[in-house]
Amino acid sequence: MSPSVVEVRNLTKRFGGFTAVDGISFDIGRGEILGLLGPNGAGKTTTFQMMLGLVTPSSGSIRMFGLDLQTNREAILQQVNFSSTYISLPYSLTVEENLGVIARLYGMSNIAGRIDDMVKKLEMSEWRNKLTRKLSSGQMTRLTLAKALLTEPKVLFLDEPTASLDPDIAHKIRATLLEERQATGLSILYTSHNMREMEEMSDRIIFLQRGKIVAEGTAKDIVARFGQADLEEVFLKLAREQ
Numbered sequence: 001m002s003p004s005v006v007e008v009r010n011l012t013k014r015f016g017g018f019t020a021v022d023g024i025s026f027d028i029g030r031g032e033i034l035g036l037l038g039p040n041g042a043g044k045t046t047t048f049q050m051m052l053g054l055v056t057p058s059s060g061s062i063r064m065f066g067l068d069l070q071t072n073r074e075a076i077l078q079q080v081n082f083s084s085t086y087i088s089l090p091y092s093l094t095v096e097e098n099l100g101v102i103a104r105l106y107g108m109s110n111i112a113g114r115i116d117d118m119v120k121k122l123e124m125s126e127w128r129n130k131l132t133r134k135l136s137s138g139q140m141t142r143l144t145l146a147k148a149l150l151t152e153p154k155v156l157f158l159d160e161p162t163a164s165l166d167p168d169i170a171h172k173i174r175a176t177l178l179e180e181r182q183a184t185g186l187s188i189l190y191t192s193h194n195m196r197e198m199e200e201m202s203d204r205i206i207f208l209q210r211g212k213i214v215a216e217g218t219a220k221d222i223v224a225r226f227g228q229a230d231l232e233e234v235f236l237k238l239a240r241e242q
Helices: 044-051 073-077 097-104 111-121 135-152 167-184 196-201 219-226 229-239
Strands: 005-013 018-029 032-036 059-064 080-084 155-159 189-190 205-211 213-215
Touching: 005 044, 005 189, 005 196, 018 044, 018 059, 018 189, 018 196, 018 205, 018 213, 032 044, 032 080, 032 111, 032 196, 044 155, 080 135, 097 135, 135 155, 167 189, 167 196, 196 229, 205 219, 205 229, 213 219, 219 229
Parallel strands: 032 189, 032 205, 080 155, 155 189
Antiparallel strands: 005 018, 005 059, 205 213
16 A cells, blocks of 8 residues: 555544544555445544544544644645535635635635636536525535635545535546546545445445444455445444444
8 A cells, every 4th residue: 555644543532421433543545545434423523523623532643644633733734625515615605706715725826727627627617606505405515525626635535525416426526536536646535325436436444333443444345244245234234233
């Protein structure tokens, strides 16, 4: 595997007497797509929040690009971005204005050119001047992904990146992500409830259950280990045990 750009060691988060994430460790290599799976309450969201510096771990460490997140948060997050269906962007701004704000926050150059490229790549041209509050859920999903890719991150966290998209656009989004990975060495931590998508996109997958990693490997390895027909059957088995 290529050198690790993300190193997570013994990461734990407790909320009072409840342990949401319980001593997990994993790496993400340069250009690798790591799938993060688990039923609701398994600890996925808390893991994402800790890796974005939004929640402080109770113990353990997160390193990116050889730097510790707790002491180098700003330097690291300049090279990281994320996309989630749960993100809110300013509703009173247009699509293009929202992208412009993000580009300026990251100190980017050639902002107009970068926005043009991203709008074309994600097929947003027809509604680039539309107010964000008037976007459909599928358009909002594409805007949050455009926001994440615009800043040319080295590491990208994706939470349900194709939610609310019709199959054709979802396919194009997956192809765009794979092209970005190929062209730039982008590393991705990817979560989705679409098991077929996870099998297609992920080089490796880690399964969380009750805050612990219970399986790690390729989709094929995990399916074989649990003796199930496919990844969806593994997911359902673990969800019933949650």
